[in-house]
Amino acid sequence: MATEISTLGEFGLIKHLTETIQLKNPESRHGIGDDCAVLSYGADKDILVTTDLLMEGVHFDLTYMPMKHLGYKAAQVNLSDIYAMGGTPKQITVSLALSKRFNVEDLEDFYEGLRLACEAHSVDIVGGDTTPSRTGFAISITAIGEVEKGKAIYRNGAKETDLICVSGDLGAAYMGFQLLEREKEVYYKQIETAKTDTERLAISQPDFSGREYLLERQMKPEARRDIIQRLLEAGIQPTAMMDISDGLSSELLHICTQSHCGCRIYEERIPIDYQTAVMAEELNMNLTTAALNGGEDYELLFTVPITDHEKVELLEDVKLIGHITKPELGCALITRDGTEFELKAQGWNPLKNGK
Amino acid sequence: MATEISTLGEFGLIKHLTETIQLKNPESRHGIGDDCAVLSYGADKDILVTTDLLMEGVHFDLTYMPMKHLGYKAAQVNLSDIYAMGGTPKQITVSLALSKRFNVEDLEDFYEGLRLACEAHSVDIVGGDTTPSRTGFAISITAIGEVEKGKAIYRNGAKETDLICVSGDLGAAYMGFQLLEREKEVYYKQIETAKTDTERLAISQPDFSGREYLLERQMKPEARRDIIQRLLEAGIQPTAMMDISDGLSSELLHICTQSHCGCRIYEERIPIDYQTAVMAEELNMNLTTAALNGGEDYELLFTVPITDHEKVELLEDVKLIGHITKPELGCALITRDGTEFELKAQGWNPLKNGK
Numbered sequence: 119m120a121t122e123i124s125t126l127g128e129f130g131l132i133k134h135l136t137e138t139i140q141l142k143n144p145e146s147r148h149g150i151g152d153d154c155a156v157l158s159y160g161a162d163k164d165i166l167v168t169t170d171l172l173m174e175g176v177h178f179d180l181t182y183m184p185m186k187h188l189g190y191k192a193a194q195v196n197l198s199d200i201y202a203m204g205g206t207p208k209q210i211t212v213s214l215a216l217s218k219r220f221n222v223e224d225l226e227d228f229y230e231g232l233r234l235a236c237e238a239h240s241v242d243i244v245g246g247d248t249t250p251s252r253t254g255f256a257i258s259i260t261a262i263g264e265v266e267k268g269k270a271i272y273r274n275g276a277k278e279t280d281l282i283c284v285s286g287d288l289g290a291a292y293m294g295f296q297l298l299e300r301e302k303e304v305y306y307k308q309i310e311t312a313k314t315d316t317e318r319l320a321i322s323q324p325d326f327s328g329r330e331y332l333l334e335r336q337m338k339p340e341a342r343r344d345i346i347q348r349l350l351e352a353g354i355q356p357t358a359m360m361d362i363s364d365g366l367s368s369e370l371l372h373i374c375t376q377s378h379c380g381c382r383i384y385e386e387r388i389p390i391d392y393q394t395a396v397m398a399e400e401l402n403m404n405l406t407t408a409a410l411n412g413g414e415d416y417e418l419l420f421t422v423p424i425t426d427h428e429k430v431e432l433l434e435d436v437k438l439i440g441h442i443t444k445p446e447l448g449c450a451l452i453t454r455d456g457t458e459f460e461l462k463a464q465g466w467n468p469l470k471n472g473k
Numbered sequence: 474m475a476t477e478i479s480t481l482g483e484f485g486l487i488k489h490l491t492e493t494i495q496l497k498n499p500e501s502r503h504g505i506g507d508d509c510a511v512l513s514y515g516a517d518k519d520i521l522v523t524t525d526l527l528m529e530g531v532h533f534d535l536t537y538m539p540m541k542h543l544g545y546k547a548a549q550v551n552l553s554d555i556y557a558m559g560g561t562p563k564q565i566t567v568s569l570a571l572s573k574r575f576n577v578e579d580l581e582d583f584y585e586g587l588r589l590a591c592e593a594h595s596v597d598i599v600g601g602d603t604t605p606s607r608t609g610f611a612i613s614i615t616a617i618g619e620v621e622k623g624k625a626i627y628r629n630g631a632k633e634t635d636l637i638c639v640s641g642d643l644g645a646a647y648m649g650f651q652l653l654e655r656e657k658e659v660y661y662k663q664i665e666t667a668k669t670d671t672e673r674l675a676i677s678q679p680d681f682s683g684r685e686y687l688l689e690r691q692m693k694p695e696a697r698r699d700i701i702q703r704l705l706e707a708g709i710q711p712t713a714m715m716d717i718s719d720g721l722s723s724e725l726l727h728i729c730t731q732s733h734c735g736c737r738i739y740e741e742r743i744p745i746d747y748q749t750a751v752m753a754e755e756l757n758m759n760l761t762t763a764a765l766n767g768g769e770d771y772e773l774l775f776t777v778p779i780t781d782h783e784k785v786e787l788l789e790d791v792k793l794i795g796h797i798t799k800p801e802l803g804c805a806l807i808t809r810d811g812t813e814f815e816l817k818a819q820g821w822n823p824l825k826n827g828k
Contacts, residue, residue: 121577155599160515171568175607213526222476244510252530253608
């Protein structure tokens with residue numbers, strides 16, 4: 119009697135394993151189901167905890183990802199989860215599992231990236247550990263932060279008529295990933311067919327000019343501390359929030375499911391960078407699909423009461439893309455020509471979904 | 474210019490990577506170098522955080538470790554780190570990386586073990602996550618706990634004349650590991666030589682009778698919450714403490730290095746179970762070496778002021794094994810015949826040390 123994991127899917131599996139878990143300690147305010155757990159140890163502040171396990175060959179590819187960038191990204195991805203609850207990150211712990219092919223200099227590079235990210239966000243590295251691995255490289259980071267008591271922003275607070283907002287632009291990290299994967303294939307083909315040393319030396323390095331933004335978004339994401347600060351300054355308290363790691367569609371469906379509501383978002387309002395559009399055309403991919411389902415944007419998706427409409431319009435680098443509806447109306451994208459399409463969570467990662 | 478990691482060793486590597494890290498946030502009270510990080514968010518309590526990354530083939534062997542026991546042990550190992558700071562664990566988060574060979578029932582078993590351990594220690598599972606793995610199974614657990622403000626027990630507080638104490642008995646988990654490894658080899662040899670189905674069916678299961686304690690210590694360790702409670706009830710505040718995961722020698726050297734002191738421990742006082750002794754004899758291993766360097770005991774090693782001598786003598790399941798000295802005297806074991814041997818950190822895990 120063996121049930122394959124694919125029958126439940128990643129989110130289904132974790133729901134299946136954890137749905138009967140009950141929190142018993144008064145210090146455990148909120149458990150599984152958001153970007154962070156929320157703990158209540160003190161009188162003024164709540165504590166946020168989030169953890170991520172990144173595996174070589176699934177979450178990163180060392181053939182084109184330099185160790186320094188990997189360290190930087192691994193930290194940013196976790197800090198992003200703290201911001202996604204409206205909090206301020208303060209500490210991280212880092213555990214690494216290393217196979218024999220790594221040397222001390224590789225690890226120095228990784229730590230340099232980690233430190234750069236931590237310095238940019240005033241975060242301390244309070245725990246570090248390494249362990250051997252028989253197989254690939256594994257990275258486990260836990261981030262800890264704080265938020266004013268009772269002010270953590272969950273996924274379940276969106277209400278009918280709330281406005282749906284997103285920071286930055288979407289789909290660029292996914293296009294960066296596609297670009298790197300394509301160039302990797304080209305490179306390996308050249309290696310295979312080169313017969314002499316001269317031919318091998320003549321193998322061209324890929325030219326990424328005009329695509330720098332896509333690479334940066336893929337290899338050097340920035341957790342949106344600035345957006346959290348701007349929301350605070352503008353006196354806006356989002357009703358629901360999360361960061362976009364698996365694609366806008368998937369995340370918006372999480373918010374709608376947990377808030378028991380529907381939504382309408384407008385294709386023409388989805389923020390997309392010029393380089394993303396050019397790359398999608400070159401790869402013959404649907405641009406909107408890439409922006410909806412391409413992951414690793416690490417932008418913030420949040421909802422605000424409609425009364426904050428004017429305040430939100432003034433926020434730099436934040437775009438209003440739609441609104442929350444009654445649950446009966448479901449979740450839909452309105453295309454440029456006015457057609458409604460049901461939103462589906464396709465997710466971004468071909469490995470993750472076994473496609 | 475590539476420096477092999479083995480030139481630094483595991484502890485040397487992490488020291489090299491992290492020794493220049495400075496803590497800047499007032500909430501970061503204590504960082505790398507103890508069983509937990511200590512965070513100061515509230516007025517009355519400090520928060521303890523510890524994290525562990527367990528890799529298949531390095532930290533556990535699924536050929537003889539059932540998933541339920543693995544879940545149980547993975548939780549206990551982390552809770553043990555919270556107790557080792559004198560704290561009370563309250564929450565854990567769990568991230569799992571899974572290859573395709575696992576099914577839903579495997580994960581249910583793992584979670585059942587996790588829950589049993591958490592219930593026994595009144596701990597909530599507040600974060601759970603699964604991710605695919607291209608290679609083996611990886612488990613990352615973060616435990617969070619609390620301790621009265623300023624009362625966390627570090628490794629650096631041992632003072633000259635302090636008494637050295639240890640809970641439970643040592644070396645049994647290591648003997649359990651040796652036993653399981655031996656039986657695994659026997660089993661595989663039988664499989665190899667069996668030519669017919671009848672021969673294969675006749676392969677005997679190992680008989681572990683009389684060795685139950687060794688298996689239990691290896692496969693079902695118990696974090697010593699009871700010892701922390703007894704210390705509290707007896708009004709004893711240890712000056713230094715840690716849990717024994719890499720072997721008594723290794724841990725005692727950590728305490729002495731960080732406390733800038735030496736030590737003397739007495740061979741005849743090291744607590745060893747009868748089954749451990751029988752197994753060591755059978756395997757032709759030196760019993761004291763096994764007790765000093767065999768790991769995974771998850772017992773508590775601590776030092777107390779000599780004025781607590783009588784109180785400590787009365788503590789159930791705690792043994793006084795030696796005392797702290799001036800640093801010039803170094804760290805030594807006194808054998809039954811009065812000879813002094815310098816303590817060395819050999820560590821327990823043959824894989825870990827690349828032996």
